Amino acid sequence: xxELNDVHKSFGKVEVLKGISATVxxxxxxxxxxxxxxxxxxxxxxxxxxxxxxxxxxxxxxxxVDRDAPSIVNIRTQVSMVFQRFNLFPHRTxxxxxIEGPLYVKTEPRAQAFERGRALLAQVGLAEKAxxxxxxxxxxxxxxxxxxxxxxxxxxxxxxxxxxxxxDPELVGDVLGxxxxxADDGMTMVVVTHEMGFARDVADxxxxxxxxxxxxxxxxxxxxxxxxxxxxxxxxxxxxxPL
Amino acid sequence: xKGFWHDAAEFFPILMNGVALTIVVTIGSLLLSTVLxxxxxxxxxxxxxxxxxLSASLINVIRxxxxxVLLFYLYFVMxxxxxxxxxxxxxxxxxxxxxSAYQAENFRAGIEAIDKGQVEAAQSIGMGWxxxxxxxxxxxxxxxxxxxxxxxxxxMLKDSSQASTITVAELALQGKLIASSTFKNSSVFTxxxxxxxxxxxxxxxxxxxxxxxxxxR
Numbered sequence: 001x002x003e004l005n006d007v008h009k010s011f012g013k014v015e016v017l018k019g020i021s022a023t024v025x026x027x028x029x030x031x032x033x034x035x036x037x038x039x040x041x042x043x044x045x046x047x048x049x050x051x052x053x054x055x056x057x058x059x060x061x062x063x064x065v066d067r068d069a070p071s072i073v074n075i076r077t078q079v080s081m082v083f084q085r086f087n088l089f090p091h092r093t094x095x096x097x098x099i100e101g102p103l104y105v106k107t108e109p110r111a112q113a114f115e116r117g118r119a120l121l122a123q124v125g126l127a128e129k130a131x132x133x134x135x136x137x138x139x140x141x142x143x144x145x146x147x148x149x150x151x152x153x154x155x156x157x158x159x160x161x162x163x164x165x166x167x168d169p170e171l172v173g174d175v176l177g178x179x180x181x182x183a184d185d186g187m188t189m190v191v192v193t194h195e196m197g198f199a200r201d202v203a204d205x206x207x208x209x210x211x212x213x214x215x216x217x218x219x220x221x222x223x224x225x226x227x228x229x230x231x232x233x234x235x236x237x238x239x240x241x242p243l
Numbered sequence: 244x245k246g247f248w249h250d251a252a253e254f255f256p257i258l259m260n261g262v263a264l265t266i267v268v269t270i271g272s273l274l275l276s277t278v279l280x281x282x283x284x285x286x287x288x289x290x291x292x293x294x295x296x297l298s299a300s301l302i303n304v305i306r307x308x309x310x311x312v313l314l315f316y317l318y319f320v321m322x323x324x325x326x327x328x329x330x331x332x333x334x335x336x337x338x339x340x341x342x343s344a345y346q347a348e349n350f351r352a353g354i355e356a357i358d359k360g361q362v363e364a365a366q367s368i369g370m371g372w373x374x375x376x377x378x379x380x381x382x383x384x385x386x387x388x389x390x391x392x393x394x395x396x397x398x399m400l401k402d403s404s405q406a407s408t409i410t411v412a413e414l415a416l417q418g419k420l421i422a423s424s425t426f427k428n429s430s431v432f433t434x435x436x437x438x439x440x441x442x443x444x445x446x447x448x449x450x451x452x453x454x455x456x457x458x459x460r
Contacts, residue, residue: 050363077369087364091382101368104378153368 001026001061001188002047002079002157008055009042016042017053018212024157029189031199031220034209035235040192041084043209044159047190048079061156077105080150084162086142088134094121094145095130098152106153113152120148124178140171144178157188164195196239200224208232250430254421261417262438268334268403268413273396275339280346285376287351298347305344310405313337318409334406342399349395353388354380386456393450397443404439414438 002024009017016039024030032040045051047058049067058065060075088097099117102108108116121127124144134142143163150158160179164172176198183189183202193199199206203220208229216229227233286298305313318333328336357380365375407416418435422428
């Protein structure tokens, strides 16, 4: 469903992606792990055209991702994104955040958008927070609203860019719980994360990225339990046993 | 003091005609400068190089010309080019154009103060440039821009007196006319000053209200 073929990307003179090739099948949950600065987030941002890429090709359901082409709107409505820092619209309520895309991008009828919006907030456990503004919500609640906002576009896949990294530890579980439910429901997900427990339990496959290349990939449990490559072993050791 | 109140009662009605014109010039040029300033600012942040450079040079040209010269140009030179404007039209146009440069810079600062993540979030749900501006960036920028906008309103109220140089009989010119025909300089100009002050008080309160609100967020 999502295909990357030899994708290269530089910021100025620094090459952050040095030939990434990967596919994500429909219904698959793929976690991308790796040290910071390895290019994990850049991959996600290239997939929905928030970032351009220099070489290679990315396609979503056969449609080439080109951020300067009008078709990018089409891709973005099919592939939603959840950000590390939530990026909710602070001047709108939780419900308004959720229905913004359906109302103004998809021009869905108001009544239907409101009804779906409320249902989605209920789905992420925030039915009673519909009228709250983002600053009145905790980080975990904000991120769950952001997930509802992504779902409201009825996407075929959702990209998660370190969705729990900005959260207090006790709030991480709620967000991961919502994501796990999505995975169980068959949503196609690409998740950049440092939550190895989540990756092991929920992901179908894990990609380990370092220095802009895929160092190792494979089924989640196999890769995380018996990493083959020395860099993967070293990384996992440091993440799982920081002391 | 008794003389002042006597003069005030006599001149007040005439000066009120000036007040009416002052308000017309201020509101007219405020609206024009807001619209033009918004256009310049949008061009500036459009991401299209030609538009952004055009807007930057326009702003610099406008900023570099004194308001009074701009007014003279519109009122005295334009007729030579076949465009005849009434004094009032020229005043509103001149002040509106002159202030559009400051408005534009203010608006741009407000737009650029919005977190880039907001734009990305808007894009990620498929919003294009205009929808992102209208639904996400501008509503948030307004809160940042309002306090300085209030200050511009006060400045424009006072600078509307420059319209007197091209014969618009607004408050300052009315005052000058009465003073030169009655020689009651102190009464007349004290009264004129008080009337400007009175008009600016609601604006000052408005600015304070904006600042309080902006501080809360």
